Amino acid sequence: MKLKFINIFLIALLTFKILPFSLCFAFEDEHNSNKIDYSSDETKNEFKNLLENLFAQRNAAIVSTDTELLKGFYDLDIKVSLWAYESEAKKTQYLINWSEKQSVKFKDIKSIVRIRKVAEKEPNLYGVICDVATEFNYYYLDNPEIINKFRLGTNHYLNLKKQDDRYIITKEWYTDPFADSLDMNNIKSDEIREYILNQKAPEFTPSERIKNAIDYAHKYCGVSEDEEFIFKYNNKYKDHNPDGGDCANFASQILFEGGGFKKNTSWNYAGKEGTKAWLNAQGFKNYMVSSGRASYIAKGSYQQIYKAAFNLRPGDFVAYEKKGRITHISTVTGFDSKGYPLVTCHNTNRLLVPYDLGWSNSNIKFHLVHVHY
Structure with missing residues (x-):
């Protein structure tokens, strides 16, 4: 993005x-x-x-x-x-x-x-x-x-x-x-x-892999509550914001560094460079779904998906489509008191932000994707 x-x-x-x-x-x-x-x-x-x-x-x-x-x-x-x-x-x-x-x-x-x-x-x-x-x-x-x-x-x-x-x-x-x-x-x-008012936060106990993914996301999101890591990314990885965006790079890091997903020839990062599936928002979403590592929950406008969004769980991700292309990726890392999904991501750094905040234009479509840990 x-x-x-x-x-x-x-x-x-x-x-x-x-x-x-x-x-x-x-x-x-x-x-x-x-x-x-x-x-x-x-x-x-x-x-x-x-x-x-x-x-x-x-x-x-x-x-x-x-x-x-x-x-x-x-x-x-x-x-x-x-x-x-x-x-x-x-x-x-x-x-x-x-x-x-x-x-x-x-x-x-x-x-x-x-x-x-x-x-x-x-x-x-x-x-x-x-x-x-x-x-x-x-x-x-x-x-x-x-x-x-x-x-x-x-x-x-x-x-x-x-x-x-x-x-x-x-x-x-x-x-x-x-x-x-x-x-x-x-x-x-x-x-x-x-x-929304009639919902409540679900009972959810994350697996060890999902917990590690959440912890990694919160630590390196750039606006961490941990003062030691506020305004910091993981310096093992290049900040790709100047290249057009770092959202997919960070979503990939969360899955690899935290979630324990293995790299492969399609989804890979080495020497501060990565494949399209690792770095590109459209490529990341397509790879995760086509590889079987993830599957769709729903997609469409906010009015079409806001009920289905309550099925998202930490470790899943939301892809945002604009003008026919995925332009941003955010990882779900928590819920608020009504069970509303909260996302963490790079680009404009976010920590536990309601998934639709900042994405309310009528031309935005949401892709809600469940990740198979």
């Missing part, structure tokens, strides 16, 4: 060291050379605090289900800032629509920022590269005592320009976990909500 990137224009008001900051996203030439690398912990912490404030403000709009709160970040008299507001509001509204479809409410959302690099590109213009892990805590409306959670990972490249006592962000470029949902048709079905 090819990564989806967006350029955002944003003017945001933040509080940092009790000073007001104006933030604005704009298109810039990415090829400016860095002049000075500011690698001190003090400098990294300064920008870390600034960006964590920004993400906290965005998260608050989702929790409150009020996209009007986003207007406080923007100068709506400036066209590019207005466009940015409309883009962010659309993504926020998607999460609100999804939560209504799911009959859940977000309790809180928290973002962890790791600054990888701060460099002065020219006087008072700084380039910042950072990783962000955002944890969503939610509960079902009929059972608010039970909190479910998932994590999403994004990678950001920003330019920040300092003007007097303010920073202006002149560019933000990041992986967008909802790129396949911005044109979604709003799903508001009483039947879907009622069906």
